[in-house]
Structure formats: structure tokens, C-alpha cells
Amino acid sequence: MNIINTRRMEIENIPAILWGKPSDKIYIFVHGKMSSKESAYGFAEIAVERGYQVLSFDLPEHGEREDKNYKCNVWNGVHDVEIIGTYAQQNWKEINLFGCSLGAYFSLLAYKNFPVKKCLFQSPIVDMEHLINKMFKWFNVTEELLKEKGEIFTPIDTLSWDYYCYVKKHPIDKWNIPTEIIYGTKDNLQNRATIDSFAKKFSSNLTASLGSEHDFHTKEQSQDVAQWLRKYI
Numbered sequence: 001m002n003i004i005n006t007r008r009m010e011i012e013n014i015p016a017i018l019w020g021k022p023s024d025k026i027y028i029f030v031h032g033k034m035s036s037k038e039s040a041y042g043f044a045e046i047a048v049e050r051g052y053q054v055l056s057f058d059l060p061e062h063g064e065r066e067d068k069n070y071k072c073n074v075w076n077g078v079h080d081v082e083i084i085g086t087y088a089q090q091n092w093k094e095i096n097l098f099g100c101s102l103g104a105y106f107s108l109l110a111y112k113n114f115p116v117k118k119c120l121f122q123s124p125i126v127d128m129e130h131l132i133n134k135m136f137k138w139f140n141v142t143e144e145l146l147k148e149k150g151e152i153f154t155p156i157d158t159l160s161w162d163y164y165c166y167v168k169k170h171p172i173d174k175w176n177i178p179t180e181i182i183y184g185t186k187d188n189l190q191n192r193a194t195i196d197s198f199a200k201k202f203s204s205n206l207t208a209s210l211g212s213e214h215d216f217h218t219k220e221q222s223q224d225v226a227q228w229l230r231k232y233i
Contacts, residue, residue, distance in 0.1 A: 004041075004048050011087050014080055015064040016057035020048035025094035027233075028084055029056040032101030032123070032215075033072075033157075036063030043098060046229050052096070057084055059103065074109070074128075074166055077102070081110040089115070097177070101125055101189075101214065112174045119179040120232055122225060123187055123214050126198040128167040131189055135159060172198070179204035180232045182225060184212030 007018045017037050027047050029040040040056035047054050058065045060080065061072040070076055081103075088095045097119040099107040104124030125131055136142065139154045143164075146152055152159045183195050185208055192208075199206040207228050212221040 004044055011057065012083050014057050014083060016055060016084070019044035019054040019056070020052065023051055023053045024092060025052050025096065026088055026092040027052050027054045027096045027098050028088055028107075029054050030081060030084075030097070030099040030103030030107050031056065031059065031062070032103050034062070035100070038063070042226065043229060043233075046226070047233050050233055052233070053092070055084065055088060059106070072102075073160070073163055074106070077106040078110045081106045085111055085114050096120075098122070099124060108172045108175060109170065111177070112172075116177045119177045120229070121179060121181045121204075123183060123189075123216065124181060124195075124198075125190060126172060127190065127194045129164075129171070130191075130194050132159065132164055132167060134189070175202040175204075180207070180228075181205065182207045182209060182228045184209045184214060184216060184221065186211055187214040189214050 004019050005021050009016050009018060015037065017040065019040065029043055031037065031039050037056035037058050040054055044054040057080070059072055060068065060070045060076045085095070095114070095116050097107060097111060097116050099119070100122045102125055104121045105126070105128055108126065135154060135156060141152055141159060146159055146161050146164060150161050179202065181195065181199060181204055183206060185192065195206065198204065209216070209221060209224040212224060216222055216225050
């Protein structure tokens with residue numbers, strides 16, 4: 001196991017880790033739900049070997065920010081991802097992106113006009129409206145009921161009428177960054193047709209991991225991700 005140079009820092013009060021020796025090229029690492037900036041370790045091992053630095057950070061309500069009164073919603077998530085992107089622009093010549101799940105969704109909204117050279121997405125949420133509609137079915141919620149209540153708690157997350165309205169008004173309609181995607185064929189949050197539609201619309205390359213689930217949690221599934229990263233970083 002390689003020992004990677006790391007520097008803990010704060011970027012406008014956002015806890016972050018900078019991985020690797022000084023370089024003029026960087027990967028911004030945007031983790032998914034129930035994760036943290038430390039989850040970048042395996043990614044950073046490969047990226048640093050190839051001459052990149054990696055900048056990971058905690059999304060709201062994650063990692064060192066779990067107790068903060070700052071919700072991990074689309075407004076705060078996109079705001080923070082933009083802050084990290086601006087910091088990267090100020091300090092590196094070449095910016096690349098890795099986004100996982102919800103982190104990929106925030107990145108799609110935040111970085112559609114950023115000068116990102118290359119993007120890697122793992123289990124990306126590319127259509128949040130599709131996911132919320134799935135949650136409606138899973139928990140017997142209707143659009144009318146959510147509008148009436150404002151918020152409805154579910155075992156997965158709290159459904160929010162304001163969030164739902166934002167998502168409907170802001171579909172992913174622009175993404176010109178060369179993108180590689182890895183997607184598990186047993187992903188229950190985004191179906192294959194949704195991922196295929198995104199990949200076709202934005203000329204992204206898709207790697208399907210047979211039998212893998214959204215979180216790629218088994219050893220074999222993790223190995224698929226590592227192999228994919230070694231091919232495309």
C-alpha cells in the first residue's frame with residue numbers, strides 16, 4: 001500500500017484533503033451519500049501514481065460536517081461543489097472530476113460551465129426526478145401529498161416539495177465534458193434506460209458492471225471499480 005502525501009485544510013469552512021505531491025493537474029473528488037472526503041483514498045492511490053493531485057471534501061451533513069446545521073440539499077450541495085471548483089481553478093492548470101452517486105448529481109449542476117478536462121462518474125444520479133418518482137412508489141407518496149405536507153420522512157431520505165420543484169425545473173440539459181461512467185446493472189436508484197439516455201445524449205462512455213449494485217459494496221464489485229479507474233484516470 002502506497003503512502004500518499006496528504007494535507008488537511010479548509011476551503012471557506014469546508015473540510016478538505018489534498019492528496020499527492022505538487023502537480024499542475026488535479027482531480028476534484030465528490031463523494032456520495034453516507035460517505036466522506038476520506039473515501040477518496042483508493043482513488044487517490046491510482047491518481048497520484050499518474051501524476052495528479054486529488055482534492056476531496058465533505059459534503060454538508062457528512063464527515064466532519066455531520067453536526068452542522070447545514071442541510072445536504074441541492075442548494076447547499078451545488079454551492080459547496082462550486083466553491084471547491086473555483087478554488088481548483090485558482091490553483092491548478094488542469095482540472096478533472098470524479099463524482100459518485102449524489103456527488104455526481106451536484107457536479108452535473110455545478111460544473112456544466114466549468115473548464116473540466118475529463119470526468120469519471122461512478123453510479124451517477126443523472127436524473128433526480130426519476131429517483132424521486134421511484135421513492136414516491138416505494139413509500140406510497142403522491143405529488144399532491146408532498147405538496148400538501150411540504151416534507152415527508154422516509155427510511156431513505158426526507159422528501160421535500162421545494163427540492164422536488166427545483167429538480168423538475170433544473171433537468172440536466174448541458175454537459176460537454178468528456179465523461180466515463182461505471183454503472184452496476186443491479187443499481188436500484190437509476191435504471192439502465194436512464195443511464196443509457198444520459199450517455200447517448202452527452203456522448204459519454206458507459207461501462208456496465210454485471211450484477212453490481214449502486215454502492216459496489218462487495219469485494220468483486222470494488223475490484224471492478226478499481227479496474228475501471230486504472231483504465232480511465
